[in-house]
Amino acid sequence: xxxxxxxxxxxxxxxxxxxxxxxxxxxxxxxxxxxxxxxxxxxxxxxxxxxxxxxxxxxxxxxxxxxxxxxxxxxxxxxxxxxxxxxxxxxxxxxxxxxxxxxxxxxxxxxxxxxxxxxxxxxxxxxxxxxxxxxxxxxxxxxxxxxxxxxxxxxxxxxxxxxxxxxxxxxxxxxxxxxxxxxxxxxxxxxxxxxxxxxxxxxxxxxxxxxxxxxxxxxxxxxxxxxxxxxxxxxxxxxxxxxxxxxxxxxxxxxxxxxxxxxxxxxxxxxxxxxxxxxxxxxxxxxxxxxxxxxxxxxxxxxxxxxxxxxxxxxxxx
Amino acid sequence: xxxxxxxxxxxxxxxxxxxxxxxxxxxxxxxxxxxxxxxxxxxxxxxxxxxxxxxxxxxxxxxxxxxxxxxxxxxxxxxxxxxxxxxxxxxxxxxxxxxxxxxxxxxxxxxxxxxxxxxxxxxxxxxxxxxxxxxxxxxxxxxxxxxxxxxxxxxxxxxxxxxxxxxxxxxxxxxxxxxxxxxxxxxxxxxxxxxxxxxxxxxxxxxxxxxxxxxxxxxxxxxxxxxxxxxxxxxxxxxxxxxxxxxxxxxxxxxxxxxxxxxxxxxxxxxxxxxxxxxxxxxxxxxxxxxxxxxxxx
Numbered sequence: 001x002x003x004x005x006x007x008x009x010x011x012x013x014x015x016x017x018x019x020x021x022x023x024x025x026x027x028x029x030x031x032x033x034x035x036x037x038x039x040x041x042x043x044x045x046x047x048x049x050x051x052x053x054x055x056x057x058x059x060x061x062x063x064x065x066x067x068x069x070x071x072x073x074x075x076x077x078x079x080x081x082x083x084x085x086x087x088x089x090x091x092x093x094x095x096x097x098x099x100x101x102x103x104x105x106x107x108x109x110x111x112x113x114x115x116x117x118x119x120x121x122x123x124x125x126x127x128x129x130x131x132x133x134x135x136x137x138x139x140x141x142x143x144x145x146x147x148x149x150x151x152x153x154x155x156x157x158x159x160x161x162x163x164x165x166x167x168x169x170x171x172x173x174x175x176x177x178x179x180x181x182x183x184x185x186x187x188x189x190x191x192x193x194x195x196x197x198x199x200x201x202x203x204x205x206x207x208x209x210x211x212x213x214x215x216x217x218x219x220x221x222x223x224x225x226x227x228x229x230x231x232x233x234x235x236x237x238x239x240x241x242x243x244x245x246x247x248x249x250x251x252x253x254x255x256x257x258x259x260x261x262x263x264x265x266x267x268x269x270x271x272x273x274x275x276x277x278x279x280x281x282x283x284x285x286x287x288x289x290x291x292x293x294x295x296x297x298x299x300x301x302x303x304x305x306x307x308x309x310x311x312x313x314x315x316x317x318x
Numbered sequence: 319x320x321x322x323x324x325x326x327x328x329x330x331x332x333x334x335x336x337x338x339x340x341x342x343x344x345x346x347x348x349x350x351x352x353x354x355x356x357x358x359x360x361x362x363x364x365x366x367x368x369x370x371x372x373x374x375x376x377x378x379x380x381x382x383x384x385x386x387x388x389x390x391x392x393x394x395x396x397x398x399x400x401x402x403x404x405x406x407x408x409x410x411x412x413x414x415x416x417x418x419x420x421x422x423x424x425x426x427x428x429x430x431x432x433x434x435x436x437x438x439x440x441x442x443x444x445x446x447x448x449x450x451x452x453x454x455x456x457x458x459x460x461x462x463x464x465x466x467x468x469x470x471x472x473x474x475x476x477x478x479x480x481x482x483x484x485x486x487x488x489x490x491x492x493x494x495x496x497x498x499x500x501x502x503x504x505x506x507x508x509x510x511x512x513x514x515x516x517x518x519x520x521x522x523x524x525x526x527x528x529x530x531x532x533x534x535x536x537x538x539x540x541x542x543x544x545x546x547x548x549x550x551x552x553x554x555x556x557x558x559x560x561x562x563x564x565x566x567x568x569x570x571x572x573x574x575x576x577x578x579x580x581x582x583x584x585x586x587x588x589x590x591x592x593x594x595x596x597x598x599x600x601x602x603x604x605x606x607x608x609x610x611x612x613x614x615x616x
Contacts, residue, residue: 051512071515078516084509088531098517101527142513149517 001062001152001185002027003048008057010043017043018054019209025187025202030179032196033189034232035206041189044206045155048187049078061153077146077184079156083138085130091117091141092126098149116144119178136167147182156188160195172199193233197221205229227316237286242313249288250309251276251298259307267300276300278308372593379586390587398564399572400591406480406555406568407548410487414544418495419537423529425496426503443492451489452557455482478560483568486554491547495540502536503529535607542603549595
């Protein structure tokens with residue numbers, strides 16, 4: 001179901017967590033709330049779930065106003081950052097909890113739990129306790145538990161934050177495919193721009209309690225609305241008030257001196273990508289991103305003086 | 319100076335050449351001696367203060383064989399005191415359990431003014447002398463107290479009867495469940511309770527199915543301590559009970575009564591029963607915590 005947030009404000013004492021936030025998420029969308037810590041993204045998610053109440057503003061789920069409804073009647077599946085497992089229950093009982101508080105029959109609970117455990121690939125672990133699971137398994141158990149009650153909306157708070165890099169990558173891929181299968185309206189919170197771009201079809205960039213920009217990943221990258229979005233999504237060079245993507249800087253071959261003169265200060269090999277730190281003739285420092293092949297062809301080395309072509313940088317009205 | 323393979327830029331922690339090995343050995347010996355000394359002092363202190371006197375009570379009880387012990391145990395007033403103690407504990411402990419869980423939830427989860435002050439108030443029974451508790455109860459519920467005359471008109475006698483003794487016992491054993499439960503409640507956090515709410519559980523379901531199982535070992539621990547305190551309470555109960563034999567005499571009061579009347583066998587036997595009750599509760603607690611640890615973080 002579609003989610004609509006209208007003019008929501010939330011203060012904790014003197015701190016303004018959300019400042020007049022409005023947002024629409026289409027039915028069936030997979031959306032990321034992206035921002036640095038303290039930007040209000042988790043607070044917004046918790047307000048949608050009904051775990052916090054906004055000071056002003058409204059929350060609508062599927063067109064109906066749920067601002068004053070408690071969390072348990074909102075039909076929202078919520079996956080907590082640290083999974084919030086019920087430690088005294090088995091995986092089976094964790095996943096079946098939502099159904100058993102609804103007084104569903106044993107057969108129905110059992111069928112649904114088996115189905116979900118298969119979906120999250122925890123089939124063999126039904127009788128384990130949370131303390132016997134790995135981080136990735138806990139994450140999937142938490143997801144199965146949230147999905148068991150067939151929520152209209154699935155909310156995930158930093159779902160991959162506490163996992164190591166490899167498991168994180170797998171789960172990202174898996175969440176995307178899961179969403180393709182079940183099409184429940186999904187919002188997840190992250191501070192990792194790469195993760196947001198990888199998983200989400202729509203990204204909402206937040207900063208200091210406000211929404212800076214919302215849109216599809218490529219739009220945010222190519223036409224950022226302001227310098228915050230530009231520097232938060234993707235790498236950036238800053239030249240005074242102007243911003244420039246490192247991969248837009250073109251390093252010319254040694255015999256071509258038609259560009260600006262630059263000194264190669266450092267060449268960093270990061271696998272496929274090579275990061276070249278340059279000092280321009282007027283003393284400004286920038287860095288360029290080239291491919292491994294590009295770097296090889298240019299025979300880049302530290303201390304070298306060469307020529308670079310810098311496209312017109314982007315300037316944002318302040 | 320040639321430093322050999324260790325001169326690889328690491329911080330040099332070794333002692334001056336030659337002195338390192340013997341120095342380490344002697345410092346290890348000194349540490350062992352210190353540990354042994356500390357252990358001796360600790361055990362000696364315990365033996366003099368606790369173990370010796372308690373063993374002495376056991377020795378004096380069974381000094382003349384089992385027959386006098388048996389007759390002391392089966393004496394009607396001893397029996398009465400024993401069952402009265404159990405009766406009072408059986409009422410006061412559940413009261414404090416329910417109150418303690420509720421208060422711990424309020425202090426840990428609630429956000430209201432005066433929470434810190436309330437927390438201090440809960441600890442008061444630990445700090446205040448039980449005699450003062452007893453006296454204050456007499457002042458409020460006694461015949462000339464605030465509620466005493468009203469209660470008397472309605473045929474309820476609190477002081478010098480069981481209700482007052484239950485009250486006194488409840489007051490002195492009040493903080494245990496609260497104080498044992500609060501830190502565990504804090505550690506448990508609110509995430510799992512909120513998760514239960516998003517899954518459709520109401521407040522009552524969340525309490526019974528998520529919160530209470532999460533704090534159950536802390537509650538059990540608190541209950542055991544409450545029970546031990548309730549069974550052994552002397553000062554407060556002594557004042558409010560009036561110490562009427564076969565009526566308001568609990569086991570600790572009975573011990574004192576026998577002692578004052580030079581019935582040493584009676585006093586020692588009742589003391590041994592009290593000590594055994596205490597050992598029983600401690601043993602139960604030990605077994606329960608062991609079970610809790612075996613079952614992992616629950």
